[in-house]
Amino acid sequence: MPASTAGTATTAAGSAIAQGGVTSMSMSRMAASLPRAAAQPQQQQPVASSSKAAASQPSTTASKATAQSHGQGASQGSGTRGNEPGKEEQQQGQQVPRGAKQAEPKKDEPRRVRFSVGSKYAVQDVIGEGAYGVVASAIHRPTGQKVAIKKIAPFDHSMFCLRTLRELKLLRYFAEQHVSEDIISIVDIVKPTSLDAFKEVYLIQELMETDLYRVIRTQNLSDDHVQYFIYQTCRALKALHSADVIHRDLKPSNLLLNANCDLKVCDFGLARSVATAEPNGGETGFMTEYVATRWYRAPEIMLTFKQYTKAIDIWSVGCICAEMLSGRPLFPGRDYHHQLSLILAVTGTPTLDEFYNINSRRSRDYLRALPFQKKKNFQDLFPNASPLAVDFLAKTLTFDPIKRLTVEQCLEHPYLANYHDPDDEPVAPPLEPSFFHFDLQKEAISSQQLKELLYNEVMQFKPLV
Template sequence: MLYQSTRHAYPYHPKGTLYPSSLKDQAPFEAKSSQLHQQSYHISRKSPTRPQAQMSNTQNAAQERTTKGSSASAPRKVKFNVGNAYQVIDVIGEGAYGVVISAVHRPSGTKVAIKKIAPFDHAMFALRTLRELKLLKYFAEEGVSENIISVLDIIKPVSYESFKEVYLVQELLETDLHRVIRTQDLSDDHCQYFLYQTCRALKALHSAEIIHRDLKPSNLLLNANCDLKVCDFGLARSTQTVEHPDPKQNGFTEYVATRWYRAPEVMLSFRIYTKSIDVWSVGCILAEMLSGKPLFPGKDYHHQLNLILDVLGTPTIDEFHAITAKKSKDYIRSLPFRKRRTFESLYPNANPLAIDFLKRTLTFDPRKRYTVEQCLAHPYLDAYHDPEDEPAAKPLDADFFDFDMQKEAIGREELKRYLYEEIMTFNPSA
């Protein structure tokens, strides 16, 4: 059933539900319908005030989604052609990549989220949209999307010629972990539960040989019952695309993930990035849940790397020789010796098992970092871990990301054709 949702019964559920105050801080809107080929909504919304803290672009985008518009700001109108089956309620998220609204599916009365993307404003947006759509369809087909955001429907364009926007209909979750951490303290039970669900989703990705590459609190959606789903797969890539990388490149290109959650091997240009970069992000997310603030809030590349070294200490000889980029090695050599700080000193009130989890995931050497399967089996997650109920997906075919491998040669019109075909062949009952 398209709009039927079942909540997973875990053996233990943390006490208390989440009611972040940020849910009350949505900007007002006005909706009007017009008689076009589809029902069209014009939502007037104040332009969000930029946060004062110095943050990376992607972190700014997450912040803007939760910030009220200034009374001095000029209102902006966002148009939604969502068809007669949906009634628009409110804008709930906004960034450079798209706008998300809450809506009601009229036939069923189910509340949903509709993500509007203008993929043809920039070639990168089209690539991200195509990646995300193909992956979400694949995870749904594999039956592993319980902790991954699902696509319930895609509003189909009237014609190829009029195709300018993508409307993804997805499950509605009231908030995300970034907002929750900013507005309330989390119990150790909540930390375990959120961490487990994140790792459970990550197992599905990694079993399919997919690296998310942009795990962060704002990409972990939550509802009041503490159910968690990973979203935003626009930067995700197959591990197969870097097993034989272009010698002119260092592993992945177009890596623009949020700096604060980047693994050191990404900062230092290791030749090939592995699934372990996601595990590093998971460790950073746990640290943030424990303290209420990011562990490595770097202002720029050098500051980010120095914050990491302030905690992990100067790399060992083996770790140093694993760095392939000469400039990175020279930079490390130029730095003063740093002694490693203990996670016990950073988080003196934390569960000792949480401290051990940090030690296993926040390692400088990716080869020594836990896999997601090891994370799930860690004693900190004993209350939830069940190997028989942590689904895996089949590895993706090597040609799944062909459009990514050929992106330099693919023009905007060909990308549009790829996207159009994906949308028109989408079957919501599949």
């Protein structure tokens, strides 16, 4: 991409999001009095436009304060940890992958970020950033449509490249199957001039105004809101699970929202097919680090059960539902041991059958050393929740993944009856095992081969705008 087409996004304080401003959210299927989510960031003038010398370039500035208001990254679907304490805390808004820290700008001096996106897009504000990615709001000049542009530099580490490749392939697949209404969409990709010039990936996506993390922390949600958000999450999961895909990183900051309370699931960088998500598929080990933000992580992942199933996503749904009902995380573990102790304090000590479903002897020894705990009554934990909400929690937060509801059973649960429509909950054909072939060969595949695979995906993409 010629340098003359590179826009600049900067960080600058003062937008509604940067100040933590939240307004009310309307929803066509709910009463007008229901709370609204977060306001969209105010559109700021490009810094370049303030000087005649720079006026000819489509440049932009968005502030570090804005990015920080969204946590260390922004959602729009890339792998970050969110909603955990300390350094892993509060990934929110439009997310980008985490990693090494970027250099801080000098005080009161906005940090510029170049976006080589051509003349079709007027880059506006940075709304989130991480180590190998930055998200900016932008305008699609031909239509005036507001979009989010995610700039990713995935080639410094093969893991970043794998996550970008997974996400791009999956989002493209679900869009082609017409099941992506509750899944974030890629509407365009800026195509490089050649493989050698392919240094960055620019994904253009729908611009969502906030995420569930911010909404939970700024408002009390009604039971209707909880039902509607859980319904949309499960509707998206039905499409994923029908394709034999496990998301593996569901959390409030990966559920994007707009002013109509439309919800879209994002961040598919950790997603896997059922075949490649099993412990014998290469992700074994006591309390594996790979899957899901800790607070929303199913116990079988940490304890290495004999098989990982779609039920790990259902556990995350239960955790998110509980958090919306109470306004705080259900299992905010400080570390793995604390996380497990919080879970067992609610689910109780595993039964003998559940105990022997755990593949890792080390994990079994760890559990054996813990004191016996009795299962808690969810009605006692959530005294203000409706009986149907309590029943939904009890059936999605069981220690044994086999006893958890499937996503189809979640949608059929009476708690979601106001929204459930079996004729409007689309499914996708199961993915062929070869779809994630690079995951099965990731130890043998070179960085250059990964780059070529990602390049081919980018070049094959057909824009929606």
